[in-house]
Amino acid sequence: MAELGAEEIDTQNADEEAIRVTDLRKSFGTLEVLKGVSLTAHKGDVVAIIGGSGSGKSTFLRCVNFLETPSAGQIIVGGEEIKMRPDGSPADRRQIERIRTQLGMVFQAFNLWTHRTLLENVIEVPVHVLKVPRAQAIKRAEELLDRVGLGDKADVFPSFLSGGQQQRAAIARALAVDPRVMLFDEPTSALDPELVGEVLTVIRDLAAEGRTMLLVTHEMKFAREVANHVVYLFEGRIEEQGPPAEVFGNPKSARLKQFLKTVG
Amino acid sequence: MAELGAEEIDTQNADEEAIRVTDLRKSFGTLEVLKGVSLTAHKGDVVAIIGGSGSGKSTFLRCVNFLETPSAGQIIVGGEEIKMRPDGSPADRRQIERIRTQLGMVFQAFNLWTHRTLLENVIEVPVHVLKVPRAQAIKRAEELLDRVGLGDKADVFPSFLSGGQQQRAAIARALAVDPRVMLFDEPTSALDPELVGEVLTVIRDLAAEGRTMLLVTHEMKFAREVANHVVYLFEGRIEEQGPPAEVFGNPKSARLKQFLKTVG
């Protein structure tokens, strides 16, 4: 059923490109982490990125919103190409700032602002970047915190929270900016199965609203249920990609077969 | 097969108690997080602790080695009771330091020392606390790093590593002290299925060597395969416990049933 739902969305918006990455490369010193990755996501697509530890998944997400400067490649968000200098750094700071407000990100290490309470973390960007009236932002933030089950922790500072609570807060923070594209870096790593299920629901809802998602995950079951496109990264290259049914059901590459074996 | 192996170990050492926790309570201010948790693990036992986010799993592990001072309760490690003051703080620092060297811990947030390379992180405790000769410690550290697949990252500082790499390094660091009891706080949260499989192997090997493990995890499949005893925490109390086959196959508590539903 999940796949059915996903495909439905896919066909609906197939025309409108939300994000297109072409031949993205990234090196740290002599270590080439991304060796030319190309990927296109249409409006409402949920793209799951899977792959071994250190294969470059986080680096890829971080390059998409220029937290790392790519060594080469082209990134187009909502039809607008991000202007790059020859060294890969963004040429137009305004542009990159504008585009980033359309890209909500949930970090692998959560990165909540430790000097602000949960509520303040969530309203920070809406109020100060998007200029949403404060009262309205607070109302929405409270809804979001409730939705991720943290309604009673709104006034707590992040360092006093459990891992899963921090991760949920990070998700709420990303949702609060109403992004067109969501970048999730292992959004369920610290969550128990029950909460994973809830995040799944959230992601499905978002997709139904026409939002696009790039989603790094280690949980194949989750990927299979939520994504309509799966990308398998291996040592900085896309080794295989396709609809989940195919990638999981009928993997072609030997490495992917090996990777999936343990999942059973 | 996994359960069979686990049970085998269980019967082998059933007499020798590795760790016994009696009626452990912990409050943060007015928030009572642990409401009387008792648990016994014998030598070679692998106890999986499962439960919702915020149910007190991390807090429990952290109380066991006194990173949090319990509000009440009794903790016995290897037959030796940890002496507590009335306020819950350890009465004998020497004792607690000695006992802690027998308790290897892998943190939910990894907590690698950022000012030291991976190799230095791993040899730190053996060389400076256990007084292992440096050359020997380095040899062992290299083996361990190889074992978790980080042989080539030995001289890298933790901040330059991917999440999964950091987690594996944290596991190697904990293994390096040859602990009698291992405390794992979600040791596979940042790992891909392939690596989860490997960590599983590591834990099985450790159990076979007679080491005891307390293991917080969100991956039920993993818990089922590796543990010989499963504890389900709910809001600071043990709601249900037993062998994995029973807990997962035939849950009694309604809450546990609900919790496991999403796992399918």
Add this chain to the structure above:
Amino acid sequence: EEVKIGIAAEPYPPFASLDASGSWVGWEVEVIGAICAAAKLDCVITPVAWDGIIPSLTGQQIDAIMASMSITEERMKTIDFSNPYYNTPAVIVADKSMDIEPTPASLAGKIVGIQASTIHQAYAQEHFSESEIRVYQTQDEANQDLFAGRVDAIQADSIAMADFVASDAGACCEIKGPVENDVSILGRGVGAGVRKGDDALREALNGGIAAILADGTHAEITSRYFSASIYSE
């Protein structure tokens, strides 16, 4: 036009010191007033740190220095001086029990304290090469160390020293006598310093000094502060 007369911001009684209401009093202050009146100058007293007094002059913050500054050859390379308006000999002071003469031979091997940036410093460094010279920021500090026994002798102005040995703090000590004169260092008395080339002001001040010496104002002021004259040709 206003003439800014720079004096040392650090009080130097009885020549120039401050009272609590912030006005400057003392022998030199009165003499400045008298000279300016005689020369028909509109003078304003401007205190400046002793350390910065010459840069203040060359940097035009002040127009003349009248701060007990002796006329020496070294200083005359940088600024010009008027004629002297007072002069006093330099003396050596030491503990009463010590057998010390104000001569290099007698002071050899002893510790001699002097105040920084004064003619006494230059003199001691030139003539007491066998002694250890300790340089103090203020005369009082040197006096205090003489009292504490951390220096064996001090060289200073005879008037200041007469005051000192008469006080409680100086009861330990006595004036052992004046040092041998060396005009090139000890100079030709105290004069007013002006910028090089500012001859108009220098001449005006010379006129004022001559006038108060001639009409007895100088002697009258001196008599109110000191028992003997502090001016000689």
Add this chain to the structure above:
Amino acid sequence: MEPLLELLGLAKSAELLSLSPPGWGGNLLRGLVNSLQIAFGAFGFGLVIGLFGAYGKLYGGVVIRDLLAIYTTVIRAVPELVLILILYYVGTDLVNKIAQAFGYGRVEISGVFAGIWVLGIVQGAYSTEVLRGAIQAIPQGQIEAARAFGMPSLMLMRRVTIPAMMSFAVPGLANLWLIATKDTALLAIVGFSELTLETRQAAASTRAYFTFFLAAGALYMMVTLFSGAAFNRIEKWARRGQPSLRGKN
């Protein structure tokens, strides 16, 4: 015994310290106010320079970084006294020469203005380093998170970097503030009557060295205690959200 007796001569001290002449208390207080005025201006001016300097050093281009390196090294290296002598005297000399060349009269540069200017430039060099260290101590993720949400850099500085670095910067800045209050003493050389000069004048004029130096010490202590309390509050506020390390074994 002399200084000790003088210390105990409390009656005489009280008379010397009374607020109206012939007591010198009023002069000391006036000096204190002058000192604080300059210290405040210089500290604030220095903070502004320091913030931009730290940013320039961390994120600026090569030329900016080199120029800032020269600025911080030279200014921090040269004793303030020398800087003040050079900046004040040579500076006003130059201004006057220029003014005269254009047919204007002598320009008076007020002590307060010069003091704030000169000490501010000095403080700026130190602030640059303190703030740079503090910014570097912020966990990288905190800043990345803000970037990822498209915060413009100025806002990022205001909303994330500055509050997050506060806990690291406050002790260093507190030191700088105290240094500022005491460095004003150096302005005595340009004839600015701040607390130290007033003290020295009072002491030398009355010969009551101990009384006045202790009185000045007490005044400085009061400033320190007050600002200490203020900085403590700031630090506590800056550390909110961080678990305390106290009482941990």
Add this chain to the structure above:
Amino acid sequence: MFDLRDLMKPHRIVLMLIFAAIVVWCAYTLRWDWIPTYAPLAIEGLWRTIWILIVTTVLGFFLAIPLGLAQAIGPWYLAAPAKVFCTIIRGTPLLLQIWLLYYGLGSLFPQIPWIRSSELWPYLRQAWPYAVLALTLSYAGYEGEVMRGAFSGVNKGQLEAANAFGMPRLTMFRRIWLPQAIRNVLPTLGGETILQLKATPLVATITVVEIYSVSSRVRADTFIVYEPLLLLAVFYMMIAGVITLLFRRFEQQVPGRATGK
């Protein structure tokens, strides 16, 4: 220590040319004829400045560590005295402290006969012991405060990891806490050390001969004002340059986040 290619960038060449021009201008238009006469004295003064700096910063820093630690986590009976000490030192001008030690405390000693006849008297009669004591205490007071901030700024998880492995407190302190604390404040410490360098001229007021007092002497003797000051500035800049380089080396030993990222 430098890579020559680093210096060959265009803007650096321009800067060096400007610098060279200033040097040449100074050399030709200002008076330098006094240098030969005062060179030996200047070298002696420079040496005195340097050793006072080294001795007082090293001693002061070792005092600062317990002072900072006591304030950060110590029990109240250690924290309170440490706090009082730091507050007094930071709260009063150094000049006043030097002056109280030398003229206050120091002038009490001679009045006690047994001190005057003891072996210590030749030292107590000197000024430098008071100077070293005063500067050491001063550095300790300021750095104690800085170290307090540094100790409490270390991430809690880092210490918990050490605790969890049963590290004895001293080992944890030496291996984890102190290095991380020092790393966080290295830039501040570098600055404070340069401040200490510039505090050394104050000891001239108690008759210790160091480089600043030599320049004052030149000024007093010759009435050349700016040239000795300029040369003095150059000396201080060189020492400060060395300090900066040293601290930069320390900083580079642990890669924090890359700058300019």
